[in-house]
Amino acid sequence: MRADGEAILEVRELVKHYPLHRGILFRKQVGAVHAVDDLSFDLRRGETLGIVGESGCGKSTVAKLLVHLERPTAGRILYKGEDVTRLSGRALKAVRRNIQMVFQDPYTSLNPRMTVGDIVGEPFEIHPEAAPKGSRRARVRELLEVVGLNPEHINRYPHQFSGGQRQRIGIARGLALRPEVIVADEPVSALDVSVQAQVVNLLARLQEEFELSYVFIAHDLSVVRHISDRVAVMYLGRFAEVGTDAEIYEHPTHPYTQALLSAVPVPDPLARARRDRILLSGDIPSPADPPSGCRFRTRCWKAREKCAEVVPGLEVPEWFRGGGPVAHVSACHFAEERRVVPG
């Protein structure tokens, strides 16, 4: 895992709003769900960018936008300098080959009527230039072997596999076209703990082997720390804080990151006594009607008038520009360091 390469994906001012309609005969738009608002980030070659957030924060929408399952309302996604959002037809197809997705639920993302061989080989039907027809079967066997499945099981159906094995099938399908970027949306959250570790290790091994760049989306902060080089914390469609794993976990400066980290149960009864707990009140506001200014202000213990009036930019706070681990971007007017993870 290295993070020094050039940017392979550049996301600029990305916006996705889902319109809300009312009326049947006279349908009119009455508002919009602000799923993603003004996101900008880079994915560097060979790195893993983790995106964490609670349900409804827009992290899955980001995944869909990156692989072009959804079209953005505004903004640009540059793949090797080329704006993907403006492409269509053959040019878009060519780019899509290089950005593949692994889905969360291995039970619903595999067609139950197709054999494993057909599922893993289906990308070749869409992109025939990736493998000549005669060699496809052999390629599929190879892929099954790479993800740790028995190539002899090529003719079996998804229901004959366990959850962990199904997720491996999904990963094999994602790898089929030799992509450069893999967007994984909660790839291990449906799995049992003992199996989760196997899949996390597999993803790490494949990254080395195929020089992949990952966007790893999850709600589990521990898994994200384990696999990511950089981490972005997302809240209500915006990034709250972005930094290296040590910057985010050991030197968080955004109050939301601090609250999120302090809420994670640590499997060690002795550590819990030493922990600094921040209990947030209330729930996440509706993304159809996000708060003005800073979106976290309705649950923030530090909120003042300015927070309702001015949207905090995602930048290194002035008072932290001296350097060190606190000098990372944080969208808070009153950012200050607070260490909440023991150790």
Add this chain to the structure above:
Amino acid sequence: MTNTLLDVRDLRVEFRTRDGVAKAVNGVSYSVDAGETLAVLGESGSGKSVTAQAVMGILDSPPGRVTGGEVLFRGRDLLTMGAEDRRRIRGAKLAMIFQDALSALNPVMTVGAQLGEMYEVHEGMTRKDARARAVGLMDRVRIPAAAQRAGDYPHQFSGGMRQRIMIAMALALEPDLIIADEPTTALDVTVQAQVMDLLAELRNEYDMGLILITHDLGVVADVADRIAVMYAGRIVETAPVRELYAAPAHPYTKGLLESIPRLDRKGRELYAIKGMPPSLTAVPPGCPFNPRCPLARDVCRTDRPPLYDVAPGRGSACHFWKETLGEG
């Protein structure tokens, strides 16, 4: 006589399936005292929820069937009791909180009416009095503006608030024991912390027993007093919470603890338990964990390990528990 509330002895539950008889619970014993929290930890298919369903008497049967054992609640066996007696205990003395609050609540009744129904049925209150008690209860589990929200339907609440309503419903008749089946699994971490804190606080206030069924080792560490780890329908290790985390005495527990990524640590590769849990219709002979166990020897493939006494209040179903402890 101690203050043991629930004493489950050698409970056995089977399911008839197309692939044969699945022994979902295979001789499980545990007990809970007043004011105590027992965590039952296991992965999917370990039998942790089925055990709870058998205790509550809400097992899907058929295909499920209790084939043996006793469930003693304050010394009386719930399994041999008449349906009417059992119904009176359930709800009033013994209550359950489910994982998915949205499907456990009635979608066409307001939450105030659902909570009030408990008092109407069990205590014969009038609708008006019951409604007032319901509002008090919602206040108790800290639902803001309880009086107004009592008229809302379940879908109008967020996930965390719905789980609070489930807790309120379980608390309504001030039971002696609450069984919570994955109460926070469907919730986000910040909300999860709120709900767990509430449960722990209420347990202390009412001096209730609490059985917490979960797959999450982190949640357990925060609230439980004792842990029973289940694997393939059996308890493989039981211990006070600190001792279990400090030095697990069963290779499965040890593997689980090592395989979870930690927030406060970053390692290169995670330890992974090889293979996967066995199918309950074909549990391997001997120790059910033997095909995945790094310590497995010949005896593990033939002889089923009993729950050895490791220390007072600690047990491990591993022939080589000493070795496991020594390494840990």
